[in-house]
Amino acid sequence: MGVLGQSWSGARRMGVMAMTGVLAAGLTTSAGSPRVASAEPARPALASVGAPRTNAVELLRVMPLGDSITKGTGAPSGNSYRKALADRLLKGGVQINFVGSQRNGVGSDNNHEGHGGWNIDELSAQLDGWLAAARPDVVLMHVGTNSVKEGHNPNAIARKLSAMIDKVRAARPEAYIFVAQIAMSRVPREAADGRVYNGLIPKLVAEKRDDRIKVVDQSSVSGIDLHDLRHPNEFGYSKMAWNWYRAMAPVLGASGFTGNNPYRMQNTVRCLLRKVNVGGRSDHHTECRTWRLRTTTVQVNGVNRRVRAWLTLRDVPQTYRVRVDGKLETRTRVVRRWTGPGNLLDV
Known part of the structure; x- marks a missing residue:
């Protein structure tokens, strides 16, 4: 399961240990930004989030979960949003390791759990096995596009998404789960159903009452951000990477300039x-x-x-x-x- 970039220096490792103590304790401000607890000593989160680590500085394991959009269809590189996201995190001071049973794209760290053409039922049926094998600390869920394409009822899709989230939480009690409102299809009927489905996601996540589950709006990836009817082009994927990063940065402690905001490009x-x-x-x-x-x-x-x-x-x-x-x-x-x-x- 490839590792992006070179190994961290001793100084950066010490920084990870300090930063990730906040992650392990799950201490955030009301805006979701990490804050330091003075009442108890910091604990290294990379060792304590999810399953026990063999090495306290093992990189954060991130599972991109979804269909062909997660895989990277529509972009010549086949990287989806994954490499752009990892690059932003690295510039922000956080190095990660993508995990999953699938592998494609350029670069050394290109594992993922993106399965082209799979609907939410098919993904859910295999989810327990993938989670057991990959042991992710962070799961990025962009699911439901094919269920919408197949004409499934948006309310039914949302209920199945809720059940998928529960599966992830049961298997990975300490993991952070980022749930996407999906990119918008150009097909009018699919776009209409997609808007209904996306509108249901914030409420179902709020009902979990779980601070480690976050909603990420990817619905602005649409129109000429798509290579074809449903799959983003490279620019669309850069917008997805930006949206994931903006949601993840406060949780993971990433900060600083990580590259231009694609939404501000002219x-x-x-x-x-x-x-x-x-x-x-x-x-x-x-x-x-x-x-x-x-x-x-x-x-x-x-x-x-x-x-x-x-x-x-x-x-x-x-x-x-x-x-x-x-x-x-x-x-x-x-x-x-x-x-x-x-x-x-x-x-």
């Missing part, structure tokens, strides 16, 4: 799947373009409004009329225009 490359016609037959092709956040005019209910939107420069045909020998003729030329995603979203 310019980025996105790769989207689009329909193309090849030899009279419909096919699909990945198109990578630079997108910029620009002010543009859109019509809403017959009224022109100025809005900020992601646009890309594209060569488009333009028709025009010219007079030739006294007659008007229609001709076509190619011009460069700022355009939206158009049929890139219709795959």
Whole structure:
């Protein structure tokens, strides 16, 4: 189960021991930020969270749990959000070890529990075995996308998610569990059901009355953040990594500048799947373009409004009329225009 980066120096190990004593005691402020207890000595959390450790400085074991989005479908690297998240944590002073029975992506630390096409029932059926084998200290749950795709009732999916959380808690009493509100499908029916499902998650987590279970909103990963109808592209995965990191940092004691916030970027490359016609037959092709956040005019209910939107420069045909020998003729030329995603979203 690979380890990101090099081994920590003795000084950093001492820092881990001090920081993780807070983790073990589970002492946080009302905002979730770690605070130091003065009444009892610090205990090394990496040794005490979950099962006993053979080494007090063994890295925190993090299990990414889910379907093809956790696996990394839609991104050429196959890393999903995993490597970007681990890089942010490392820059923030926390080194982790991803665990799970699956392995793909670039780099040495690419274990996970992402199973392409699996719905929440299939994941839950194997969960006990995965937890016993991997012994995670942290579980990142992004589950339910395929259940929504298959048309399952959002309320039923939420109940099954609740049962999955209970399974994790029973197997790993001290683990932190981060539960995602899922990324949004481009399919209208799935998006509608996904919004209902996501809306149920905060309440079911709150009812657990467990400070070690946190909700992470990934629903803003949508539209041109997706390579196809459901799977993020690299930029979408960078947003997922940011969202996970923001939720995990107060718990794990990560801090400092860890890289740019993707939500504040004005310019980025996105790769989207689009329909193309090849030899009279419909096919699909990945198109990578630079997108910029620009002010543009859109019509809403017959009224022109100025809005900020992601646009890309594209060569488009333009028709025009010219007079030739006294007659008007229609001709076509190619011009460069700022355009939206158009049929890139219709795959």
